[in-house]
Amino acid sequence: xxxxxxxxxxxxxxxxxxxxxxxxxxxxxxxxxxxxxxxxxxxxxxxxxxxxxxxxxxxxxxxxxxxxxxxxxxxxxxxxxxxxxxxxxxxxxxxxxxxxxxxxxxxxxxxxxxxxxxxxxxxxxxxxxxxxxxxxxxxxxxxxxxxxxxxxxxxxxxxxxxxxxxxxxxxxxxxxxxxxxxxxxxxxxxxxxxxxxxxxxxxxxxxxxxxxxxxxxxxxxxxxxxxxxxxxxxxxxxxxxxxxxxxxxxxxxxxxxxxxx
Numbered sequence: 182x183x184x185x186x187x188x189x190x191x192x193x194x195x196x197x198x199x200x201x202x203x204x205x206x207x208x209x210x211x212x213x214x215x216x217x218x219x220x221x222x223x224x225x226x227x228x229x230x231x232x233x234x235x236x237x238x239x240x241x242x243x244x245x246x247x248x249x250x251x252x253x254x255x256x257x258x259x260x261x262x263x264x265x266x267x268x269x270x271x272x273x274x275x276x277x278x279x280x281x282x283x284x285x286x287x288x289x290x291x292x293x294x295x296x297x298x299x300x301x302x303x304x305x306x307x308x309x310x311x312x313x314x315x316x317x318x319x320x321x322x323x324x325x326x327x328x329x330x331x332x333x334x335x336x337x338x339x340x341x342x343x344x345x346x347x348x349x350x351x352x353x354x355x356x357x358x359x360x361x362x363x364x365x366x367x368x369x370x371x372x373x374x375x376x377x378x379x380x381x382x383x384x385x386x387x388x389x390x391x392x393x394x395x396x397x398x399x400x401x402x403x404x405x406x407x408x409x410x411x412x413x414x415x416x417x418x419x420x421x422x423x424x425x426x427x428x429x430x431x432x433x434x435x436x437x438x439x440x441x442x
Contacts (some may be wrong), residue, residue, distance in 0.1 A: 204233030204290075204298065206335040207247075209323050214317075214338035215307055220433035225304040226253070227261065227430060229421075230333065232323045233290060234297045240287040240325040245301060245331040247321040257286075257306040262360055264299040264419075277305070295436050298419045302432055361424060361433030369438050370413040374422065375406060381428030386410060389421040396420070412437050 210227045231245065236238045249255060255276055260267065268283040280301050290297040307317075318337050322330035363374045376383055382404055388397035396415060401408070412420070415437050423432040 197228065204231065204235065205323050205333055206231055206313045207319065207336050209319075209336045209338060212338075220307045220309060221427065223306055225257070225259075225306050226338075227302060227304045228336070229300055229302045230321045230323070231298065231300045232325075232331075233299070234287045234325060235290050236325065236328075237291065238287055239289060239292070241284060242324075242326055243282040243285050243287060243299065245278075245280040245321055246324075246330075247280075247319060248280040249278055249305070250317040250319055251276065252308060252317040254306040254308050257304075258306050261302045261304050261430060263301040264434040267301065273335070283409070285385050295417065295419050295438075298434075300421065300434065304430070350418045361422060363422060363432045363435045367436035367438045368412060371409055371411050372422070372435055373407055376424045376426065376431050379428070379432050380424070380426040383408070383424055383426045385425045387423045387425065388412070388415075389423065390415075390418060413428040 207326055208229045208231075210229070215226065216226055228367075230245055232243060232245070232422045233324055234243075249258070249272075253276075255272060258272055258278070260280070262271055263280075263282075265282050265285050265287070267280060269279075269281040271279050272441060273279060282299070285299070287299060288296045316337055318335055320335040321333045323333065324330045361376065363372050365372070383401045386408065388410075390396050395414070397410075398411065410422070412435070417438055418436070420437060421432055421433050422435055423430060
């Protein structure tokens with residue numbers, strides 16, 4: 182399907198260049214945190230943890246642990262998307278999030294650079310009590326097989342004050358994993374995807390590269406059962422396609438290969 186409106190395919194992004202890229206990192210959206218009004222309305226923070234196997238052999242198992250800050254409302258935790266099948270995830274008492282990719286067989290970057298990447302995203306609300314002078318901090322540990330963990334950068338945002346609760350951790354089984362199914366994958370051009378109707382009306386589709394940079398953004402004015410997006414202008418690599426709707430976010434990974442002729 183041809184893109185009938187070529188004037189809405191441009192995205193301008195201003196980002197601070199802070200140094201070399203670490204393929205194992207953690208990010209939060211929105212980067213500036215939430216306002217008091219957004220917290221009162223129940224808006225969510227979305228965290229993304231990215232990983233890459235830079236070893237010399239495939240990784241059979243990848244495990245991610247993340248000790249969630251007490252300023253976050255643990256009962257609202259939802260696992261949103263992942264690059265590979267999540268075989269198990271659990272929020273332990275005390276706020277320790279544990280995500281497991283068992284038998285992932287993640288190739289090493291020397292053998293298959295594009296396939297060596299992975300990610301997981303989760304959303305969570307802030308607690309309603311608010312103090313703009315307080316901060317929330319998070320960093321994750323990434324385990325490849327039985328190797329020592331790789332510790333990500335620390336994400337710091339300004340947050341409301343937390344009222345500590347002794348309530349037990351929520352049952353994560355109440356929140357099913359929502360993956361955006363993308364076809365064909367890999368692709369040399371167009372992709373088609375059908376967002377989950379539970380996230381509401383689609384507003385924007387954004388595409389991020391493996392470094393987390395926004396490379397494509399498209400506003401959606403007319404709702405459709407499925408959508409077509411042309412990625413033929415992007416270099417070969419792994420990308421995250423994120424659908425932003427009025428009631429949620431859904432993401433999926435796609436590999437772009439050289440365009441077919």
